[in-house]
Amino acid sequence: MLNLRQLEVLRAVMRLRTTVGAAAEIGMSQPAVSNAIKNMEQQLGFPLFHRLNNRLVPTEEATSLYLDSEPLFLMFQGIRQKAGDLRASRSGRLRVTATSELSDSLVPRLFARLAPRHPQVALSIETRSMTEMLDALEAGITHLGLVMEPDPRPGIDARPLLQLEMVCACPADSPLAALPFVTPQDLQASPLIAAPAGTRIQALVAEAFRRAAQPFAPAIETRFMNVGLRLVEQGLGASIADPLTAAAADPRRIAIRPFRPGVPVTLYAVLALREALPEAYSLEA
Known part of the structure; x- marks a missing residue:
């Protein structure tokens, strides 16, 4: 069975496609990353990457492991953020995730309204694709998502905010x-x-x-x-x-x-069904 550190190495190499880039991201030496990949392949009994022109091309098995392990890292990120909030003795944190276009256009205006009213609240913004946003909500590492026309998902509450014309x-x-x-x-x-x-x-x-x-x-x-x-x-x-x-x-x-x-298009606020956005952080505030 792979441990969390091995999965972290696999995840970094999957994302960056080179052992040099992965080593810099996770604070290991390049030889240590290469050895970790070799050890994982020996342990699992199948190759994780094909080596082509100094690039690592993931096998189907590596892609499957990566996708299955990603929720673990999302959850870990949420725990790390919570620990940081407790250490900083903040009264709270509002974590907003938005797609790229809304991070550019809407979120700066939203934060300009919220920050003066809630100076003791730490605000954070993550820019993700819609699928990654919904995953982050379900994993509990973000409070609120902002997206145009989200895909329906059983664990997500999508609340229409504004209808616009393209x-x-x-x-x-x-x-x-x-x-x-x-x-x-x-x-x-x-x-x-x-x-x-x-x-x-x-x-x-x-x-x-x-x-x-x-x-x-x-x-x-x-x-x-x-x-x-x-x-x-x-x-x-x-x-x-x-x-x-x-x-x-x-x-x-x-x-x-x-x-x-x-062409009408609707802006939605999306939240995990198990959580409600605190009233103090309402978009109406």
Whole structure:
């Protein structure tokens, strides 16, 4: 059976793909990390990595171990944060996890409201993908998640906060910028930057194209809408984004136009069902 330290080594190598990077992250020497991997492979009786051009490519077995062990590290992170709070004698800590675009646009404004009202409360923000956020909530290492259109999950309470209408973001010098609003037909002449296939956001946008009887064929897919806006800034195409994210774009480089037909998108606060957000930390505060 592998111990926690061995799993920590495996996790670091899985994430960084080199023993040098893993050694720096977990405070070991590079030879010690290499030896730890060899010892694990001998102990388990199967290889964990293929060695290709000085890179370590994980086997299916290594990937399975990594995914199964990740909840342990999430739980450990939560315990470590709690111990730090107790040591600092804080009156409390509010841990917020948000997707990349909301960490850019919404969370700074939220913290600007909360911090002056609760000076004895330690605030922390983690930026994660939606799946990682929901995992962190279930593991108890974050109190509150902020996300657009979360996937349903039995152990998660998703509370709608605000419904918005998606907008079109295009380069400031694009012909689209001169239009009063942008339609799927208008976007046929421009490369489209969209959320990945299988996501709720892409499904909403694709449905708008279907209703307009226009083909939906993204040229570039990106998981986070703020990254999509950076691509728009480089002139790589247009994107359909939520207005919170779009408002954070550079108006000298990006034009924001209404998108028709309307695509409603909802901002949610997500919490673990077993916990309630303390009233003192309410978003209404």
